[in-house]
Amino acid sequence: MSNRFWLAPALAAALLTACSGPSADQAARLPILGERDVRPNPNGGPADTIFATAPAFAAVDQAGQPVTNQTFAGRAYITDFFFATCPGICPKMNGALLSVFKPYATDPRVAFVSFTIDPAHDSLPVLDDYAQRLGVTDAKRWHFVTTGHSATARDTVYGLAKGFFTAAQPDKEAPGGFAHNGTFALVDDQGHVRGLYDSLDANEVARLQKELPVLLAEIAERHPKATAAK
Amino acid sequence: MMGRCLGLGALGVVACLSLPGCFSNNRHQGARLYAEACAGCHGDAGQGLGRLIPPLAGADYLALHRDELPCLLRRGMHGPMTVNGVLYNQVMPAARVDDKQLSPARLTNLLNYVENNWGNHAAPRTIQEVERQLTACPTVGE
Numbered sequence: 001m002s003n004r005f006w007l008a009p010a011l012a013a014a015l016l017t018a019c020s021g022p023s024a025d026q027a028a029r030l031p032i033l034g035e036r037d038v039r040p041n042p043n044g045g046p047a048d049t050i051f052a053t054a055p056a057f058a059a060v061d062q063a064g065q066p067v068t069n070q071t072f073a074g075r076a077y078i079t080d081f082f083f084a085t086c087p088g089i090c091p092k093m094n095g096a097l098l099s100v101f102k103p104y105a106t107d108p109r110v111a112f113v114s115f116t117i118d119p120a121h122d123s124l125p126v127l128d129d130y131a132q133r134l135g136v137t138d139a140k141r142w143h144f145v146t147t148g149h150s151a152t153a154r155d156t157v158y159g160l161a162k163g164f165f166t167a168a169q170p171d172k173e174a175p176g177g178f179a180h181n182g183t184f185a186l187v188d189d190q191g192h193v194r195g196l197y198d199s200l201d202a203n204e205v206a207r208l209q210k211e212l213p214v215l216l217a218e219i220a221e222r223h224p225k226a227t228a229a230k
Numbered sequence: 231m232m233g234r235c236l237g238l239g240a241l242g243v244v245a246c247l248s249l250p251g252c253f254s255n256n257r258h259q260g261a262r263l264y265a266e267a268c269a270g271c272h273g274d275a276g277q278g279l280g281r282l283i284p285p286l287a288g289a290d291y292l293a294l295h296r297d298e299l300p301c302l303l304r305r306g307m308h309g310p311m312t313v314n315g316v317l318y319n320q321v322m323p324a325a326r327v328d329d330k331q332l333s334p335a336r337l338t339n340l341l342n343y344v345e346n347n348w349g350n351h352a353a354p355r356t357i358q359e360v361e362r363q364l365t366a367c368p369t370v371g372e
Contacts, residue, residue, distance in 0.1 A: 085320070085321055087271075087306075087320070087321040087322060087323045088323075089270065091270065091271040091279050091282060091283050092270040092271065094279070094282075095273070095279045098279075098280075130282070132281070133280050133281035133282045134279070134280045134281075134282055135280040135281075175323050176321065200270075
């Protein structure tokens with residue numbers, strides 16, 4: 001009988017060691033999401049795995065400043081897609097993101113980006129008003145961005161939404177004329193999407209709040225100097 | 231005499247047992263409708279969202295516009311409105327559950343819930359009162 005009591009922990013320990021392998025002493029890591037590509041090494045060595053990265057974007061925020069992938073180089077950022085006159089899920093979605101944002105409101109390690117999917121209506125003053133009304137006063141911390149006024153601006157942002165694993169499209173039946181789901185994407189310092197969270201589910205929002213520090217710890221490991229300087 | 235008393239007593243017991251049974255299904259209807267149709271924007275506790283979505287908790291608007299609220303829920307609302315001295319300007323869709331507009335009875339339960347929670351206190355509404363207020367409401371978007 002007493003042998004059995006020994007068996008369970010021993011088995012668990014063996015399993016843990018087997019699964020975690022060489023990185024047993026490393027902290028938990030978030031997965032890298034998206035399709036990965038395996039490229040044969042021209043020199044005959046082991047093949048390279050190319051991990052998917054978030055799509056390239058060039059937008060302008062509520063302060064009139066350009067925002068691109070480079071804006072967040074070396075830092076984490078969280079994205080969502082919304083529109084200012086959205087009577088559907090946006091208030092809940094951005095309310096949830098606000099609760100994630102608040103503890104990090106002055107933390108430069110992570111930034112927030114909300115893309116408008118209605119660039120024809122959401123001009124910079126509209127985006128600025130929206131941000132102010134939500135309680136976001138510093139555009140550098142939470143960018144409310146538009147892909148511009150061109151005829152293709154809308155297609156651009158729909159493409160981006162897809163690239164950040166969410167969906168947005170015009171829909172006359174949907175409240176406010178656009179259908180979209182409220183997925184948050186967590187992107188790392190190298191542009192990889194590391195987490196997707198359904199903003200309408202409180203458990204998912206809590207998971208983002210738990211996983212963001214895990215990613216920040218990983219980034220700090222990669223940039224020991226930047227962390228030491230702080 | 232004794233028999234009649236017992237009979238009345240039994241009737242009373244039956245009435246007492248069956249009455250709550252009749253109402254129990256709808257007892258929390260206001261809270262359920264609120265959770266389904268309103269909480270997404272106005273918050274689980276009627277707290278609103280910044281200066282985007284007005285609060286319902288402690289909102290002066292509820293008392294100041296009491297008679298208009300059934301119409302406001304039935305038809306939705308857009309354009310500027312002031313709540314507790316703060317100017318809001320968003321679109322509020324008509325309150326719908328399962329893609330259906332709310333009946334006068336459901337509106338009554340919903341309003342009684344909103345008007346008597348989170349520190350709000352108002353005289354209870356009757357269905358007749360809500361029906362009357364709805365007939366005065368222009369039939370736009372129905």
